[in-house]
Amino acid sequence: MSEMWINMGPQHPMTHGLWNLRVKIDGEMVLDVDPEMGYLHRGIEKISEDRHYNEVITLMDRCCYVAGFAWEHLYILAAEQALHIRPPERAEYLRVMSDEFQRIGSHLMWYAAFVQDLGLMSPFLYGMRDRDLVLDLFQAYTGARLTYEYMRVGGVRNDVPPGFTDRARKVLDWLDDRYREYDALCMGSTIFRERCDDLGILKANDCVAHGVTGPMLRAAGVRRDLRKDRPYAVYKQIDFDVAQADAADVTARYLVRMEEMRQSNRILRQVLDWLDHHPGPMMADNLPRWLGAPYAPIGNEGYLLKRSYPKGTGFSAVEEPHGEACAYVVNEGALHPYRVKFRSPVFSNISAARQYLVGYHVADIPPIMGSVDVCVGEVDR
Amino acid sequence: MEAADLERALRPVLGDRLLGVEPFEGTAGRVRFRREGAVDLFRTARDTLLFGHLTMVGGIDWVDHREVVYVLWSDTARQYAILSADVPADDAHIETASAVWPSANWHEREAWELVDISFDHHPDLRHLLTPDGYVFHPLLRSFKLHEPEELEVKSRHV
Numbered sequence: 348m349s350e351m352w353i354n355m356g357p358q359h360p361m362t363h364g365l366w367n368l369r370v371k372i373d374g375e376m377v378l379d380v381d382p383e384m385g386y387l388h389r390g391i392e393k394i395s396e397d398r399h400y401n402e403v404i405t406l407m408d409r410c411c412y413v414a415g416f417a418w419e420h421l422y423i424l425a426a427e428q429a430l431h432i433r434p435p436e437r438a439e440y441l442r443v444m445s446d447e448f449q450r451i452g453s454h455l456m457w458y459a460a461f462v463q464d465l466g467l468m469s470p471f472l473y474g475m476r477d478r479d480l481v482l483d484l485f486q487a488y489t490g491a492r493l494t495y496e497y498m499r500v501g502g503v504r505n506d507v508p509p510g511f512t513d514r515a516r517k518v519l520d521w522l523d524d525r526y527r528e529y530d531a532l533c534m535g536s537t538i539f540r541e542r543c544d545d546l547g548i549l550k551a552n553d554c555v556a557h558g559v560t561g562p563m564l565r566a567a568g569v570r571r572d573l574r575k576d577r578p579y580a581v582y583k584q585i586d587f588d589v590a591q592a593d594a595a596d597v598t599a600r601y602l603v604r605m606e607e608m609r610q611s612n613r614i615l616r617q618v619l620d621w622l623d624h625h626p627g628p629m630m631a632d633n634l635p636r637w638l639g640a641p642y643a644p645i646g647n648e649g650y651l652l653k654r655s656y657p658k659g660t661g662f663s664a665v666e667e668p669h670g671e672a673c674a675y676v677v678n679e680g681a682l683h684p685y686r687v688k689f690r691s692p693v694f695s696n697i698s699a700a701r702q703y704l705v706g707y708h709v710a711d712i713p714p715i716m717g718s719v720d721v722c723v724g725e726v727d728r
Numbered sequence: 729m730e731a732a733d734l735e736r737a738l739r740p741v742l743g744d745r746l747l748g749v750e751p752f753e754g755t756a757g758r759v760r761f762r763r764e765g766a767v768d769l770f771r772t773a774r775d776t777l778l779f780g781h782l783t784m785v786g787g788i789d790w791v792d793h794r795e796v797v798y799v800l801w802s803d804t805a806r807q808y809a810i811l812s813a814d815v816p817a818d819d820a821h822i823e824t825a826s827a828v829w830p831s832a833n834w835h836e837r838e839a840w841e842l843v844d845i846s847f848d849h850h851p852d853l854r855h856l857l858t859p860d861g862y863v864f865h866p867l868l869r870s871f872k873l874h875e876p877e878e879l880e881v882k883s884r885h886v
Contacts, residue, residue: 385857392842393866397873428753555780555803558831569803576806577754662754662799664783664808673783673799686867690784690799698834727857 350378357386361713363460364723368700368712375708382700387727395687400426400500403687408494410689411725413456416442416449417667418725419498421674421689424579426500429661429678432634437627438502439580444618445485445497446580446665447611448515451522452481453668453720454604461601461717462533465542470532477525480518487511502630512619519612526609533601543597547715549703550595557702558695561670562607563719566592566599573666587614597718604720669693669720691725729805731757734777741772755808763796763813763822770828773811778804782829785836787843789868794820794845821846842867 356367365386371379391410395403407422408415420442427434434442459474482492488507489495497504533539549559551567564571572589574582590606592599661676670692679685696719704715734757735749745765752758761769773779779800788795798811815822824847825832836847837856844865847853855862864871 385855385859388857390866393871393873556830558782558829560781571803577808660752662752662808662810671783671801675784675786675797675799677788686788688784688786688788688797690786694834695831698831 349373355712356383361464361716362723363717363721366697366721366723366726368716370704370709370712372709375710377704377707377709377712380700380704382697384694384697384723384726387723389728391728392687392689395684397683399682400430400684403684404496404498405494408496409724410728411667411669411691411722412493413722414449414453414668414725415493415495416445416497417453417665417672418689419495420446420580421663421665421667421672422676422687423498423500424663424665425661425674425676426678426684427661428663429659429676429684430500431657431659432501432631434502434631435628436581437506437622437625438629438631440618440621440625441503441507441629442498443580443582443585444515444615444622445495447614447618448481448484450611450668451608452478452485454608455481457604457668457717457720458529461714461720462539464713464717465539467532467536467539470529473525473528473532477522480521484511484515484518487514499630501634502628504629506629507622512623515615515619519615522608523612526605530605540598542714543601543718545594546597546707546711547703547718548595549699553699553702557699559670559699560695561667561692562590562600562603563670563696565590566603567595568593573664573671577664579663579665585614585617597714600718667692669722669725670696672725689725689728691728693720693722694726697721697726729756729777729802729807729809734759734809737777738769738772741768741776745769752810755810756802756805758810758812761811761813763815766813766823766825767828769811770825773800773809774828777809778802779809782825782831782835783808785825785832785839787839787845787867789817789843790814791817791869793817794843796822796839796845798825815845820844821848823848824850826850841865844868 350373352369352371354367355370356362357365367383369381369383370377391406403422404419407418410418455474455478459471463471486492488511489497551569554564554567570589570591575589587610590603590610592602658680659678664673672692673690675688676684677686731749731751738746742765745762747760749757749759779802781801783799783801786797793814793816796813800809813822824836836850839845840853841855841858842865
């Protein structure tokens with residue numbers, strides 16, 4: 348018997364970011380784990396208190412660097428509630444379109460990284476290749492591939508360029524065929540199944556108790572998706588199914604994410620059709636003049652600058668690619684938010700690591716943590 | 729579920745430890761309570777009102793006092809609810825929620841190090857996002873962004 352603690356991280360192929368998983372092992376068995384976060388803590392919540400409402404959007408893109416749109420949308424919804432602003436309908440459709448393309452992009456990034464952890468090299472290349480098609484679309488209407496700064500309090504920055512919807516449909520057609528290929532590569536591979544089946548099991552009760560959400564919760568048989576349960580933006584008008592599996596293991600999480608990408612295609616086709624037939628404004632027309640101000644006074648005392656605008660508190664929740672994200676924005680009648688608090692889904696998913704890692708082998712840690720889909724940017728903020 | 733329903737369910741349990749329930753757009757309501765009623769409120773919220781998920785815990789520094797905000801989700805009502813308690817700035821502590829919802833563990837560690845609110849009987853109250861030995865609480869209003877700080881950081885494990 349020789350028990351010891353080893354570090355997996357902060358630089359380790361398993362981490363997919365910068366964090367440290369301390370593991371207590373006895374031979375090959377995992378006896379205990381202790382995730383150590385904070386290597387990427389940039390104080391986004393603190394910096395937000397020092398910025399104009401629209402300047403916080405820049406930080407949101409950097410919160411989760413593979414799902415920037417989801418975080419922009421999250422913050423915008425809370426800020427609009429705090430400031431009592433309603434966006435026009437076309438802007439909401441454009442936000443949903445961005446969200447869903449982002450979900451595909453994020454899941455493809457996860458797919459590429461996850462299967463590479465398992466030692467399958469070709470799916471990694473395929474996943475990254477197809478994610479680039481989605482990034483090309485982002486570039487076409489936001490000018491950026493990773494940090495978009497597209498959504499604004501009260502709407503979105505600009506419309507999609509002419510011919511964009513047809514181009515987007517071609518990408519969706521291409522992706523539909525690719526999803527079948529991915530499935531054949533993974534579910535048809537004995538190596539994949541042997542490494543993933545019955546691994547990292549986290550049952551529904553434990554998921555709920557430890558705050559685990561998103562694909563991990565749906566893979567445990569709980570049909571919970573904020574797009575259905577608490578529809579924000581225009582998800583109420585859109586027809587789609589919630590992906591679900593029952594095995595609660597790594598394979599089930601893979602199946603849920605694959606199905607989510609198919610459902611995103613379905614949502615996107617409806618949104619693109621709507622965009623073709625409903626031109627309209629991009630921004631709300633009753634915006635206060637100060638919200639359009641390009642520069643806000645800098646300084647921690649900025650909140651002392653009073654303006655005559657109602658105070659308010661905003662709360663929003665969106666189904667981010669990784670799970671349930673929440674934002675709490677306090678507006679105290681200044682040019683800057685008084686306090687911004689975010690709830691990151693991965694934060695809670697990692698906090699439950701002891702529940703789904705202990706009792707397995709050291710070599711099982713990369714596939715299990717891969718199936719969690721870690722994005723450290725949003726954990727540390 | 730609406731604010732009145734929450735008040736009706738919580739008033740008999742909490743009595744005057746419940747300060748009131750106000751409507752909050754997009755949620756069942758915001759419950760304001762005295763910190764002495766924390767444990768009873770948490771248990772009632774989970775077992776009677778069926779708020780099985782604790783979504784997040786956050787702290788707000790109001791300079792003269794601090795506020796602890798809890799967000800709950802109920803799978804049966806498909807709704808959020810917000811709980812909020814004020815604690816004095818010079819004696820900022822409240823009972824932990826992690827005995828009722830284990831998911832509170834990390835959220836409370838974060839609120840402890842960033843907003844300087846202590847959680848009584850927390851099983852594992854140590855630094856999460858900031859290094860060990862970090863004596864500042866960055867999310868307090870007294871922490872200025874534009875003034876440099878000096879700090880010697882110790883290694884966590886030697």
